[in-house]
Amino acid sequence: MDTGNEEDRVKTRTLNAYYGYSRSARQSLIEPRIKQYQSLSPANQAVVSDIIPPKIDALESCIRVNSLFFTEVANGASELFEAPDVNCWTPATVTDEEKMLATLKQITREWTLEGYRERNQSFILLTRALCMLFPLLDRQIEFGPLEPGDIDLTEVIPNDIIQQPQESRRSIRVLVPGCGLGRLPFEIFLRGFEVQGNEVSYHMLFAASYFLHSGITEQRKIHPFIHTTSHTKSRYDQLRSVPVPDINPTFVDFDSDYLGGMSMAAGSFDDVYGKHNKPSNALNYDVIVSCFFIDTSANILQTLRTMHHALKPGGFLINFGPLLWHFEGHTSDELTFSGGLEFTRDEVWTLLTRTGFQVVCSRSDIKCAYTANERAMGRFIYNCEFFVAVKV
Template sequence: MHDEAWDEEQKHFQTVLQAWNDYLPYSLHANNARRQSLYTLPHAHQALLLRLQTRVPGPGAHTPEQRGFRSKLNEIDDRIRRNADVLEQMAYFCRSFLGLDASPEAAPSDAPHKVSERDQDRVRTALKQMARDWSTQGAAERERVYQPIVEAVMRRRPPSDAAPPRVLVPGAGLGRLAFDFAQQGYHTQGNEFSYFMLIPSHFLLNCTQVVQEHTLFPYIHSGSNWRTAGDMLQAVHVPDVLPSTLDENADFSMVAGEFVEVYSKAEERSAWDVVATCFFVDTAKNVLRYLEVINAVLPIGGLWVNAGPLLWHFEHDAEASVELTLEELVELLPLMGFEIEEHGTLERQTYTGQPQSMLRHEYAPAFWVCRKVRDQAMAPAV
């Protein structure tokens, strides 16, 4: 039977694989544009830049140090190729896992085509997200937002060997928050829609053998706001913890799909004791639908813990989108069947930031703990 939904999913997956495949030529071309810009300068200016003796570290502890502006550009090329090697491994394992390794239609094309800048930005974001979620460098960011969520749940619903609470993590990204809950003994499921996140999460959760097995260079794609070339070329090693070290009895899974579509099904009603959301609610076109589904998957007395800003992802998009202030959203919670037990603001923090950068984008994430006190009927679609 022909399944149009499956065809659409495969088409999306192939688009993502194409973006993975395009990373190397696109990024090398972008770095070569820097090189060409150097050659457009007056010869006297070129000579001055080429006299610089600033230190340019090699890719590893035992590789020789280089010096100079031109060497920096050469080292960026090298790091791009190293990133591409890891991305290629990710794509290979995911194609095999989904049964697409023998399908010519699923293979990315090397034929001339227009590269999507938007998709390349998503690939670069995935590299930074790997640093945030699965490296020692990302620990500080995780502690500021994941730890308060986990601690809030543990105070109210501590794990039990007899009947571990079931925790759902929508918008799970690369799965680290869901993994952290599983490490504490909870039965945990992460949900993610984007294959730009699902490909690296599958790879890191299922295909790594040792701690810090893979080396990435997430910060090389922009030359702005760096104090040194070493900061720009900084290596990140993933994963910082081996997912396979989870207890053999751990119940931990990742589910692909759009949150409302997956969890509005009858079998998900009252199926979860806790919903934990992090930087998620602002991904909604209609946040009231998110609230209805969160209400539906929880039993009476179930917990919803949330942390994140309100950077509404579909604002100014061609599709309809409703943007609420925090005050409006908090006022809405009791109307949607929730009782607020705790509400505040977490400390200011970066998201996939690099501490050595001269520029910091900071969030002051809202934080709340709600308990479901009544059922909220799902409004019929228009």
């Protein structure tokens, strides 16, 4: 029975993917290995009998641990997101199931010590830029000294766009589109801003709500790297567990004067903030912080217009990210056709100008990874673009 609306369908498909992780993970990870092992000749089996069967057992244990975690997340989410009666749930698609593996990696990036170095390749630059643009009266220096490789923003951001120092940042409204599991808006919130995170994926939203709202009192464990055997030196590198979360946001005293405010908005960026959907001028954000976001757009023109609409005049767009167009090559299905609008970096800059922005400063070729396994024998390295643009 499937009687819900489209929103409920996506929600319950995602819940099914969370609850069904154990089954789908066994199917993609365990069964091929059992089948392949059984297909070996007895002589070949003997050569690897102390390698493959113990590894399969270990992988099964890891799947159970991950599954416990995902079940806990889904339990909280089905309540918080008001899932309909379980008899009305829509089955998960294969894509929904595959997204669980990306969710595991995203959790590692955002909410573990393991992901600290990687996420800070972008988060530190973005939060420093924000704090520089909106200085406080009583705190001139908010960051430690630059480390080797850090970009010195005092050499990047022109003085004339830096705002007057204020007593507090609670009146500065920051929007973080495509915020994933909410760590970046949380870091911005910790620095005293009034921030809203926006995310369209329920896979992300469920886990985000777990970290931001569940009030867990001790760390859990996940095995984020079990689903990739390539690029692996040792069994430990693949099987090791990672404690999660590295900090507990709900320990934070949300009423502290030093902190800002934080909220999350579910839905696509254009739906939630677009001109057609939100014609009012109630949006009025001072800053949009986009991190690994603009290239996820199926129509960058529309995305830039929505950004422009959501900002106050003179508001800032602070961007960090690559140009890995997520919809490039998505041309197989007429109905979901969305490829073809991939622009180069230079062209994006032209479009920024044409949609009412002025790029005031930038840095290119900032190398960083995204959801990489630090111990892997290979990773994709992005040469990212950092820029600050002003709504003119």
